Amino acid sequence: MSQPTLLNPQQFLARKSFVELNARERAQALLDEGSYRELLGPFERLESPWLLLQGVVPQADDGLIVARGKIRGADSVILAIEGQFQGGGIGEVSGAKIAAALDLALEDAKKGHPIQVVLLLETGGVRLQEANLGLEAIAEINSSLIALRHHVPVVGVIAGMVGCFGGMSITASLCSYLIMTREARLGLNGPEVIEEQSEIEEFDSKDRQLIWGVNGGEQRHATGFADYVAEDDVAAIKACINEAFGRGIPTRHRSEQVDDYLKRLAGIDVSYQLETSEVRKLWSNGENL
């Protein structure tokens, strides 16, 4: 597992923020120069058929960029969610784009032509205006991802600022490798949802220290839920992606480590609210796994 690295002042000044880029710019930044080829781009106008019915303006790419190209010369596809559109919520079209691309990558891998897959996750989960079709799309994405990752590694990146929540946090956890920045958050239920569904004592959604302590990239990396924590820098994120692909298909994916996690859970006292630092001590990255 990589250790978080601090940038020296020159590096800090030279860095190029990844978080500030939109989905298309992110995909362009990660692919080798001149190799970018967008599929189902905005001029094809494959938009959500459900949003206008609810008075919401749809977007011509439904907030999901599919980009083929090369990463260090290797055939790759980037599936980038646009967090600025509907909070990155997964609708019928955006979800179908992801699931279909994963299935096509699987077909290619089975034919002996592996294509590296990078998911740029910036999403609150199901887009509520498309409720059950968003939910179904996520189920299909997860199914396709599990089938694919035995043939070719799938790398997930949560850069921020939206983070990765709801059903898509399950997708993130199914990736072969997960990269987060310190600005990124990961959770099944966001703090607001927990406060709403349970009570403020369970989770005070205004307590920023608590939020970052629970959901933040540094904590997720320290407790083994993410493989890399990267600076908000295009080069740093690229370096993590390259290292992850260099490791190949994991011997055991995190979601397959059932006995280890059951043992870990059994050994933890949950009769009181745990401190984030306690969990770090108990579950330091990769320990016993």
Next chain:
Amino acid sequence: MNEKPISTRGRVWFEALAGKPAKHVPSVPSVLVADTMMEKERVRFLAIVPDPDNRFPCARQGQVGLQEGWNLAKQVRDVIKADESSEKRAVIAIVDVPSQAYGRREELLGIFLAAAAATDAYVSARLAGHPVISLLVGHAISGGFLTHGAQANRLLAFNDSGVIVHAMAKNAAARVTRRTVEELDQLAEAVIPMSYKIEDYAKLGTLYKLIDGVNVDSPEPKQVDQVRADLLAAIAEARSGQRDLRNRLRSKGAQKNRSATLVVRQRLAAEWHSNETSL
């Protein structure tokens, strides 16, 4: 914790179907597991039920939490391993899950990974050739459903107002979208995926069968037999069909109400290998 009425439908149907001759498999109290025979089919039944003494306070009313996700994963993986070199038995998920567990402990200890582990186990069982069947007897909401139920080769549901598939419980959705419950119902008439009615969910083409005429809360023996026959038919279909979820896309409902999904799949496949950029 908000006091919510605790549903007993999961246990009712687990006991009705797994029955007395079933061999109960040791597990945590919130995850019921039993092995049984249905005619010539070996079946493992799984259900999530409320456990008022659950050591995770936010998972006491039947929600899918850490223990539920990881234990489901274990019970399904045990079946895959046990049947590695024999006929793959069927795995049937009885689904009545109000939601995932909304708690701080859950987030800190990675409920998303527990959900991923159960998802992975169900998908791996399906890909290995096990018929994976889900019977929706109550709520199938959001992350709860994604974890337990959504990955079946064949989904069956009772045509009953208490059976609900959705991304968010109705009251919460009304609050979040700043609509009244009545407005939500009205909207669902035009926007089918927003509907809380199982007949509308069936129109999306994901269901293999909508089962009519069953008293879901206290079924008569004759009705239980009917459901057994439906499950056996689903198992037979799953055995002869493909192992991925594409059967859901070939349904009449999908042709009509998921046409955008089908267009995306068709056009992306066409552009995937072409060298022309669409930009």
